[in-house]
Amino acid sequence: SAHTGTLSALHTKATVADAAFVKAHIGQPGYAIVDARVLAYYTGAETGGGRGVLHKTGHIASAHSIPFTEVTDEQLHLKSPAELRAVFEKAGVKPGDTVIAYCHVGRQAAAIVFAARTIGHPVLLYDGSFEDWSMHENFPVDK
Numbered sequence: 001s002a003h004t005g006t007l008s009a010l011h012t013k014a015t016v017a018d019a020a021f022v023k024a025h026i027g028q029p030g031y032a033i034v035d036a037r038v039l040a041y042y043t044g045a046e047t048g049g050g051r052g053v054l055h056k057t058g059h060i061a062s063a064h065s066i067p068f069t070e071v072t073d074e075q076l077h078l079k080s081p082a083e084l085r086a087v088f089e090k091a092g093v094k095p096g097d098t099v100i101a102y103c104h105v106g107r108q109a110a111a112i113v114f115a116a117r118t119i120g121h122p123v124l125l126y127d128g129s130f131e132d133w134s135m136h137e138n139f140p141v142d143k
Contacts, residue, residue, distance in 0.1 A: 061140035
């Protein structure tokens with residue numbers, strides 16, 4: 001037999017951050033900016049950017065390094081929750097921190113967002129990532 005139910009509106013949370021939000025949360029307690037690029041880009045040994053375009057090297061000031069390759073095993077399966085917690089803790093991300101992940105243009109950071117969310121972190125994706133950050137003349141970069 002049919003039953004009468006109730007339908008309520010779906011309330012979604014924003015999962016994307018812009019450069020202004022990221023800049024405002026540098027070094028803020030409860031937030032961890034995470035660079036998902038391989039270490040050579042984080043340290044500034046390598047640079048990204050389009051050909052012939054001046055591009056900053058290094059990482060967003062205060063960002064933690066968790067290369068996207070660190071959240072999966074050799075078979076590209078997501079690591080266990082215990083292993084993921086160890087990866088995030090080793091990088092300096094505290095339990096409960098909101099993880100703001102970025103990379104070059106947002107693709108690699110999606111792996112960090114997914115991994116962080118599976119172990120209970122609130123998450124945001126800075127989809128403009130370092131390509132966008134580099135276009136802002138006075139935005140802080142560390143090497």
